[in-house]
Amino acid sequence: MTSGERRVEIEYCTQCRWLPRAAWLAQELLTTFEAELTELALRPGTGGVFVVRVGDEVVWDRREQGFPEPTAVKRAVRDRVAPGKSLGHSDKPA
Numbered sequence: 001m002t003s004g005e006r007r008v009e010i011e012y013c014t015q016c017r018w019l020p021r022a023a024w025l026a027q028e029l030l031t032t033f034e035a036e037l038t039e040l041a042l043r044p045g046t047g048g049v050f051v052v053r054v055g056d057e058v059v060w061d062r063r064e065q066g067f068p069e070p071t072a073v074k075r076a077v078r079d080r081v082a083p084g085k086s087l088g089h090s091d092k093p094a
Contacts, residue, residue, distance in 0.1 A: 005055040011043040
């Protein structure tokens with residue numbers, strides 16, 4: 001696994017004022033994957049964008065999936081950067 005594959009990017013819409021939501025999700029991911037991630041970037045965008053990428057792969061797109069629950073994004077990130085990592089209560093089905 002290269003360091004690029006352990007980089008997470010959250011692209012958010014500045015017009016929609018979604019920075020607080022993106023920053024909160026970034027905090028959740030950094031807390032959960034503090035040893036596994038090499039970088040987490042917040043990328044300003046426009047036009048209603050809210051996309052989470054691991055490396056070059058889109059793991060969550062608000063336009064297709066709606067706004068994510070943190071546990072859903074944590075699972076998607078975990079499956080790519082730390083497949084054996086337990087997420088505790090986040091692993092339990094809803």
